[in-house]
Amino acid sequence: MAKILIIALIIALVAVARRSIPATDKTGVSLLSQPQLTEQPEILKVASYNIQTGKGLDGKRNLLASARVMADADLVGVQEVYAAGFDGFLGLNSGQTERLAKVGKFGWLFSATRQRWFREHRGNAILSKIPVSDWRVEMLPDKSGKSFRNMTVAQVHWQGQSFHFINTHLHTRDGREDQLKLVLQEFAKYPRAILLGDFNSRANTPSLANALKDIEITDAISSAGLDLENADRIDWILTKGFNVETGEMLEKGVSDHPYYQVSLSYR
Secondary structure, three states, X not given: OXXXXXXXXXXXXHHHHHOOEEOOOEEEEEXXXXXXXXXXXOOEEEEEEEOHHHEOOOOOEOHHHHHHHHOOOOEEEEEEEEOOOHHHOOOOOOOHHHHHHHHHOOEEEEEEEEEEOOEEEEEEEEEEXXXXXXXXXXXOOOOOOOOOOEEEEEEEEEXXXXXXXXXXXXXXXXXXXXXXXXXXXXXXXXXXXXXEXXXXXXXXXXXXXXXXXXXXXEEHHHHOOOOOOOOOOOEEEEEEOEEEEEEEEEOOOOXXXXXXXXXXXXX
16 A cells, blocks of 8 residues: 555656746846956847757757857847756756857856756756846746746846847747737837847737837848848847848758847947
8 A cells, every 4th residue: 555655646746747837037147157358349249049959950959050050149049948957956967058158158048938847947048248237037928838938138238338138939829929019018118129039920910010110120130131021030139229230040950940140230
C-alpha cells in the first residue's frame, strides 16, 4: 500500500511539474555582463530575431549559427530562447541567452514567459553592447492557458541620450490583438523608442495598421528597403525619433524566421 501511495505521489508531482505556468513580472537596473565600451558606435545597429530556440529549417539545433548571425549588431531583441536546465543550478551549463551573448560579446537579459519543472523554462531576451538600465518584464494577458507572452521594456543609453527599447513575442491565436494593443500603448508613451519582435501580426491587423499611419512611427524594415510591401511579414522593428540609414536581412534557414537588422541615427 505504501509503495502504491509513493508511486501515486510521484506521478502527481511529475504531472504538476511538467505543466507550463506563466512566469512573473520582474524588474532590474542593469544587464548581466554589460560590456564597458570606451567609445560608442555613431550608427546604432538594431536587430530582431526569433531564433526558434536555435533550431533551423533542417530541424537541427545549432545555437552557434544563430549567435553568429547576430554578433555584429549593437542591440538585439531575441525571441524563443530556452533557459538553463537543471544542470544550470550546478554550474554545469548556461542558458541559451548567456551563450548567445558570449559569442557576440553582449550584455544580456533573459525574460521568461513560462515556468516548467519548477524553474524558468522559455522566453525572450535582450542582447546589448551599449548600456541598458531600468528594465522591467511585464506579462501579457493570456487566453490559451499554456502559451504565455510578455514584453520587456528597457532604457538604453547611447551617444549622451536615452530611449526606450521594447521586445516582445505575441500569441498566434485568440488574445493576440489585445496583447498587440498593450505593447503599442506602451510604445506610445515615449517620444523616442524602438518596439520590435515577433508580433504574429501582419500589416493589416487593425491596431498595427492604425499605428503605421502615425507619421511619428517608422516601419524601419521597410524604410531600410528590406521588405517594401510588408503585407505578409510578422516580424517588426518600429521606431520613433530615429532616422533609418540602412539595413540587412538573412532569409529563413538558420531559423524559421528571417533576421532583420537596421542601422539607426537620432532624428
